[in-house]
Amino acid sequence: MPRLALGLAYDGASWQGWQTQPHHRTVQDQLEAALGQFLAAPAATVCAGRTDAGVHAAMQVIHLDTDARRRPESWVRGLNALLPSSVAVRWAQPVPDAFHARFSALSRTYTYLLWNDRVRPALWAGRAGWCFQPLDVAAMRDAAAHLLGEHDFSSFRSSQCQARHPIRTLTQLDIEARGPFLVFTLRANAFLHHMVRNIMGALLQVGQGRQAPQWMGQLLRDRDRTRGAPTFAPDGLYLSAIEYAPEFGLADLDGRRHLLAPFA
Numbered sequence: 001m002p003r004l005a006l007g008l009a010y011d012g013a014s015w016q017g018w019q020t021q022p023h024h025r026t027v028q029d030q031l032e033a034a035l036g037q038f039l040a041a042p043a044a045t046v047c048a049g050r051t052d053a054g055v056h057a058a059m060q061v062i063h064l065d066t067d068a069r070r071r072p073e074s075w076v077r078g079l080n081a082l083l084p085s086s087v088a089v090r091w092a093q094p095v096p097d098a099f100h101a102r103f104s105a106l107s108r109t110y111t112y113l114l115w116n117d118r119v120r121p122a123l124w125a126g127r128a129g130w131c132f133q134p135l136d137v138a139a140m141r142d143a144a145a146h147l148l149g150e151h152d153f154s155s156f157r158s159s160q161c162q163a164r165h166p167i168r169t170l171t172q173l174d175i176e177a178r179g180p181f182l183v184f185t186l187r188a189n190a191f192l193h194h195m196v197r198n199i200m201g202a203l204l205q206v207g208q209g210r211q212a213p214q215w216m217g218q219l220l221r222d223r224d225r226t227r228g229a230p231t232f233a234p235d236g237l238y239l240s241a242i243e244y245a246p247e248f249g250l251a252d253l254d255g256r257r258h259l260l261a262p263f264a
Contacts, residue, residue, distance in 0.1 A: 001065040001066065001067055002065065002066065002067065002094060002097075003063055003064070003065050003094070003095050003096070003097055003099055004063065004064055004065075004066055004075070004092060004093070004094055004095065005061060005062070005063050005092070005093050005094075005095045005099065005101065005248075005250060006045075006061070006062050006063075006064070006075070006079075006089050006091070006092050007059055007060070007061055007089070007090040007091045007092075007253065007255075008027070008031070008057060008059075008060040008061075008062065008087065008088065008089055008090065009057055009058055009059065009060070009087075009088050009090055009255060009258075010027050010056060010057050010060070010086055010087040010088070011056055011086040011087075011126075011127070012027075012051060012052075012053070012054050012055045012056040012057070012234070013054055013056070013086075013126035013127065013235070014084070014086040015027050015030070015053070015086070015087075016053045017050065017051055017052045017053045017055070018047055018049075018050045018051045018052075018060070019050050020032070027051075027057075027060075027087055028045060028047070030083060030084060030087055031045060031062070031079075031083070031087065032044070032045055033082075034079050034082035034083045035064065035079065037082050038075075038078050038079055038082060039066060039068050043064050043066060044064065044065075045062045045063070045064045046062060046063050046064070046100065046101050046102060047060060047061070047062045047101055047102065048060060048061040048062070048101045048102055048105050048108065048239075048242045049102070049105075049108050049190075049191070049239055049242070051239055052193075052194070052234055053234065054126070054233075054234035054235060054237075055234045055237045055238070055239070056127065056237065056238045056239070057238060057239040057240075057255070058111070058238045058239065058240045058241075058255025058256060058258055058259040059090070059239065059240055059241055059242060059253055059254065059255025059256075060239055060242075061101050061105075061242045061244075061250070061253065062101050063095065063099060063100065063101040070092075072091065072092040072093060073092075075089065075092035076089050076090070076091060076092055090255075093249065093250060095248055095249070095250070096247075096248065099244075099248050101242075104244055104245070104248065105190075105242050105243065105244060106189070106243045106244060106245060107171065107187050107188065107189055107241075107242075107243040108187070108188065108189075108190060108191060108239065108241070108242055108243075109172070109185065109186065109187040109239075109240050109241035109242075109243075109254075109256065110185075110186045110187075110191065110196045110237060110238065110239055110240060111183065111184065111185055111186075111237075111238045111240040111256050111259060111260075112129065112183070112184040112186070112196065112200055112236045112237050112238070113127070113128040113129065113181055113182075113183060113236040113238070113259075114128065114129045114130070114131060114181065114182040114183075114184065114200075114236055115128045115129065115130045115131075115180055115181060115236075116130075116131050116132075116134075116135055116180060116181070116182050117130075117132065117180045118132045119132075120132075121180075125235075126235050127235060127236065128181070128235060128236040129200070129232060129233050129235050129236035129237075130233075130235075131204055131207075131208075133207075133208050135182065135204070135207035135208065136206070136207050136208075136209060137175060137177060137182065137207065139206050139207060139209075139212075139213050140175055140203045140204075140206050140207045140213075141175055142206075142213035143202070143203055143206040143211075143213035143214075143215070143216040144173040144174075144175060144203065144216070145173075145213075146213070146214070146216040146217035146220065147170050147173055147199065147216060147220070148170055148171070148172075148173060149169065149170065150167060150168070150169040151167070151168065151169075151170070151220050152166050152167055152220065152223050153166050153167075153168050153170075153192055153195055153220070154166040154223040154224065154225065155198075155219040155220060155222055155223055155224055155225055155227060155228045156192065156194075156195045156198040156199055156202070156219070156225070156228060157192040157193065157194070157195060157198070157225060158192070158193040158194035158195075158198070158225075158231075159225065160193055161192050161193035161194070162193070163190075163192050163193070166192060166223075168188050168189060168190055168191065168192060168195070169188055169189045170186065170187070170188045171187050171188060171189075172185060172186060172187035172188075173185070173186050173199075175203075178260075178263045179263070181263065183260065183263070184200065184203070185240075185256070186199065187241075194231050196237060197231045197232045197233070197234060197237060198225075198228055198229065198231050198232075200232040200237075201228070201229035201230050201231055201232040202215075202216060202219060202228055202229040203216075204229070204232065205229045238255070238256075238259055239255075240254070240255045240256035240259055241253055241254040241255060241256055
């Protein structure tokens with residue numbers, strides 16, 4: 001059966017995460033319901049990375065198997081007419097049978113938007129994290145450098161994480177100042193449950209002067225979640241890019257450039 005890939009964007013504040021649940025208040029439930037209407041038949045989907053409640057996506061990638069023949073634009077317009085306003089299909093493209101949204105992904109990129117101001121961000125409520133204390137960005141960058149490379153990220157792993165092992169390779173952790181925002185970009189081959197939010201919590205401890213940058217390296221060596229910082233809010237977290245090998249023909253999958261358009 002032919003395979004189709006879809007690129008999605010969604011506001012996670014409206015939903016209880018990606019993965020289907022009995023209450024049907026998840027992005028996967030909404031997408032599969034729209035697909036069922038559009039195809040007049042049930043459709044099962046597989047995503048590149050499951051997002052938690054309150055976490056957003058500027059670029060989520062899914063695949064499904066279907067005999068339906070539609071033009072890519074028909075998939076986009078037809079599904080968007082059936083989806084709630086907080087979920088949108090950005091593109092549709094046929095892919096080889098060997099493609100798998102999750103297992104074919106070479107890397108995943110998350111972006112965290114942090115509003116750093118004494119007053120909470122009314123216009124970004126639910127879409128940006130907030131820290132009212134002044135932050136030492138240079139110290140945070142020094143701390144972030146300790147995390148680059150392949151490490152055991154047990155100190156940044158949720159107790160509910162179902163991954164087979166805690167070894168991950170973090171290839172990017174950038175921190176940019178853009179007006180009242182700090183924009184954190186993290187790219188890795190894969191992420192553990194709550195890994196980005198736990199890293200954010202630790203970085204803020206450093207930025208607020210509660211810990212030295214070297215503490216981040218100690219956390220890695222401790223391999224103990226109880227020694228880490230509290231898990232930070234999901235509000236500003238976005239799945240923003242998925243990288244695949246060129247042979248799958250999925251180019252321009254970086255949702256981050258759309259996410260950051262207001263700051264350009």
